[in-house]
């Protein structure tokens with residue numbers, strides 16, 4: 001057996017900030033060296049951040065990525081870290097003709113090994129995923145080389161993220177070619193339940209590859225995606241060896257006993273089992289074995305439960321959107337209802353209540369308890385609050401333009417939106433909008449009113465889960481919240497019947513079915529894409545199916561104008577679900 005101590009750098013890069021990401025590479029490599037690591041692994045496209053979307057189409061950005069890689073190799077050596085091999089993701093360019101409509105030089109989702117001031121080898125993602133939130137085929141060409149480098153007598157193979165998720169390709173080739181360790185840089189966004197899927201997948205791939213597998217994942221928020229980290233090492237038998245924490249940065253050091261390499265260096269082409277050929281390039285970096293005098297105990301971070309995971313994703317999504325976009329404070333409208341209460345709580349936990357500003361804006365239809373519930377939240381959390389009664393503005397507007405029915409009702413929501421945007425302009429706060437997924441699905445919000453804002457923390461949270469999360473948060477005071485308050489949400493906001501309070505005695509259930517019924521139907525229609533016949537066969541009421549499908553379909557234009565917010569379900573409104581706005585296809589006639 002040979003030994004290796006590997007360091008998994010589960011870090012939070014910033015998209016487009018090559019200088020900051022390079023500085024982080026240096027800093028974390030220094031820490032890994034201090035920890036006695038023999039190899040450091042960074043995440044997929046770490047130098048550029050992930051996903052960079054149409055920045056890939058800018059030749060200048062690809063050039064900058066390659067230049068940053070070259071500079072990083074030199075800088076590591078200058079800083080005395082050259083002896084420690086570093087595997088890092090970056091954007092590369094292939095020696096290929098580009099596909100139609102794309103820039104010259106065909107971009108690659110690449111990874112490189114840096115050692116002694118040089119780029120020792122490069123590889124690139126082979127499987128280009130083009131489903132869900134991903135568009136890799138739009139951007140990249142397929143990698144067709146698989147490096148296997150010998151490090152202290154162990155053969156180490158490299159595969160990039162999606163290459164683990166597909167049958168055939170790099171994993172199948174490692175199985176044929178042989179290696180002692182497979183390492184994989186990843187940028188795998190969070191959604192509910194994905195951590196269990198990942199662990200099972202990695203166990204299976206390790207067995208297929210016939211070697212241990214080290215999986216390092218990005219952490220942090222990037223627009224509507226949240227990366228959860230949760231880096232994992234499994235043995236060749238698929239058994240879990242080590243696991244990093246979720247939703248936080250961590251340098252995970254793992255000691256591994258691995259088989260001594262016995263294959264000859266050289267280049268060999270393999271049938272990848274997916275209709276392609278992959279060339280394995282086996283070479284020696286170092287053959288001398290190492291001993292590990294004081295082994296590190298294998299660390300398996302405790303798992304968050306399901307609601308804790310979702311809550312952590314929302315908090316991190318808000319924290320990183322705020323910080324990475326240069327804001328220091330947020331503002332939102334606080335009604336005393338549960339949506340704005342939960343949004344305020346997430347914001348307080350993300351950036352601290354001293355940086356959260358709430359505005360209470362009662363109208364003539366606001367109930368007494370709404371104002372009292374909002375004030376109670378302010379008292380519990382210590383957020384900055386101001387009261388702006390909107391009746392005078394609404395009445396002034398009505399004097400000039402006569403509006404009736406829904407047009408008059410929406411005016412209140414729009415005046416509130418205007419107040420928020422005014423205060424945002426004046427003080428530089430980011431406006432958080434409070435709509436949940438059930439409302440977004442059915443179009444139950446006022447355009448340029450309560451949907452106005454820059455970021456939408458709970459837009460992917462169905463209303464029934466809004467209550468669940470609120471109860472969960474009131475029962476927990478974990479150390480990673482930036483607000484150290486027990487039971488931050490007034491119980492009355494959780495238990496009262498939901499109402500838009502845009503007209504007298506108005507309740508959501510006047511126009512919508514109970515949320516338990518609605519959310520089940522929305523899940524089947526939006527997330528599972530069932531057609532109307534399948535929905536009825538699944539037990540949903542036929543009249544309700546027709547009504548809800550119509551509401552969902554007609555609200556596409558509102559969703560298209562809604563701000564981004566963190567994805568937590570397998571299918572969010574945004575990158576996961578792209579429908580035409582101008583669209584006459586209907587599941588049900590009418």
Ligand SMILES: Nc1ncnc2c1ncn2[C@@H]1O[C@H](COP(=O)(O)OP(=O)(O)OC[C@H]2O[C@@H]([n+]3cccc(C(=O)O)c3)[C@H](O)[C@@H]2O)[C@@H](O)[C@H]1O
Nearest residue numbers: 406410413439443444445446447450499500502508557581
């Ligand atoms: N295809 C299309 N493409 C682009 N724009 C389109 C459009 N169809 C309509 N429009 C525009 O959209 C307007 C209608 O949308 P909008 O102005 O929003 O108004 P609308 O959807 O008619 O009314 C808002 C609804 O949301 C409910 N609401 C409001 C506020 C808060 C809550 C809550 O409980 O949280 C619920 C309220 O009770 C009402 O049912 C039209 O007047 C038109 O200007």
Ligand SMILES: Nc1ncnc2c1ncn2[C@@H]1O[C@H](COP(=O)(O)OP(=O)(O)OP(=O)(O)O)[C@@H](O)[C@H]1O
Nearest residue numbers: 333334335337338339340360361362434450499500
């Ligand atoms: N009186 C109010 N003061 C301040 N903001 C309000 C007020 N009424 C509504 N809002 C804002 O408009 C959003 C839409 O709220 P609305 O009361 O219409 O129903 P909701 O969707 O159930 O939300 P919530 O549960 O937060 O009340 C609220 O989340 C809040 O941001």
Ligand SMILES: NC(=O)CC[C@H](N)C(=O)O
Nearest residue numbers: 129161162165187188189
């Ligand atoms: N960046 C990637 O290649 C990620 C793809 C992969 N299926 C995932 O979510 O985890």
